[in-house]
Amino acid sequence: MATIVDVAERAGVSISTVSHVVNGTRRVAEKTRASVLKAIEETGYRQDALARSLRRSLTDSIGLVVSDTGQPAFADMVRGVEAEATKAGYTLLLANSGEDPEQEARTLEALSARRVDGLIVAPSAGSSGEAIDAIRNSGTPVVLMDRVGSGDSGDQVGVENLAPVRELVAHLVGHGCRAIALAAGNLNVSTISERYLGYAQAVKEAGFTVHPGHVITGSGLSQETCAAALDMLGDRGPLVPPDAVVCSSTETAIGVLEAASRLGLRIPDDLKIAVFDGFPHADLFEPRLTTVEQPAFEIGVTAMRLLQKRITQKPGDGEAWGSEVIRLKPRIVYRTSCGCAS
Known part of the structure; x- marks a missing residue:
């Protein structure tokens, strides 16, 4: 009785190639496929038996x-x-x-x-x-x-990352904000870079300028974000401190909230905040946090x-x-x- 090895040898291909042809588990060149099918016919090996013997083993x-x-x-x-x-x-x-x-x-x-x-x-x-x-x-x-x-x-x-951030920025502009910052984090992360793009588009659409000094990048961890936010919010640079911050993640939000607390800034009177990421228990904070809740x-x-x-x-x-x-x-x-x- 012919075996799978016989089919592979007659067709001049590997055993795995025979498997792919029979089970359709991977694309095979038409010429190779024709050679395998011809070898199956010539050896008299039944295709259904071959299919059973070569069926891909799943581990579940x-x-x-x-x-x-x-x-x-x-x-x-x-x-x-x-x-x-x-x-x-x-x-x-x-x-x-x-x-x-x-x-x-x-x-x-x-x-x-x-x-x-x-x-x-x-x-x-x-x-x-x-x-x-x-x-x-x-x-x-x-x-x-x-x-x-x-x-x-x-x-x-x-x-979706871009559109919600654009909406947040437009909403803050509607509340009278004129210097909106972004606590972005690591721009090498695709979700963060998309949120940055949404922020930049919305700021420009509102007629304002995107200032690098109003965009916090880096690791996105809360401690690093807090240190950067202390400089940005504490009037330690050439720019006017922001009157609102959009936070791209829970981690960056923790850093911004800590910085605002150390500086004695009242939210939302002195600084307005919105968070992308669905901050846990956002409705229990005082003030209650505006969030973009992901269907995680x-x-x-x-x-x-x-x-x-x-x-x-x-x-x-x-x-x-x-x-x-x-x-x-x-x-x-x-x-x-x-x-x-x-």
Whole structure:
């Protein structure tokens, strides 16, 4: 009886190539495909038996790599991925890259070695994307969550970043603010750079100038942001201190709030604040914080659903195998920190 080895040898290809032809798990050149099919016919090997023997072995496990599981938004995304993965019968392997591209690459390699069926990744700041591309090229599906890599054109699930920040700035202008700053953080992070772009567009549309001295960059950690905000808000530079600050994350918001407290600034009387990231318990602060609330849990659920689709999808299913970019809409909740009455 002919074997898979016989088919591969007669066609002059590898065993894995025969598998890809029969199961449709990867694109194969038409000439090669024809050679494999001819070899199957000549050896008398039954295609259904071959398909059963070569069917891809699944581990029913999913890898999830995020840059910082301690961040509230990421924690909710992880819960969303986990809930959907459990429902679908997958075991979730969770790892934290710590915003370290090298650690991210090592973690991705380790998960790939465990033969996970697919990966969901929130790339670290400064990630080149090479490790992710290598895994994709090996045939393992990858979905990027929340953040995207430089020039990445694969599957992505995240939130709209630009439009909500534009709306926040316009809202603050409506409250009479004329010097609006941005506590941005790390501009190498795609979400942060998009929020910066929304800020810059809105400031210019309002007829004002974007001053570098009114944009706090850096690590985005609260202590570093606080130190920069003390200089910016404390009239220690050539610019007029801002009368409002849009914070691009929970971490930067903590830093700005600490700086305002040390300087004795009253919110919203002396300084108006709005926060992107859904500050935890924002409605319990005094004053209550205006926030952009991300559908973080839904982002995780959506990312897992897309990954499951890729795991089960085969070329030739009648559906175009193109990448998907899904952006969910956040919700702005206006409270007293921006000058609203309630």
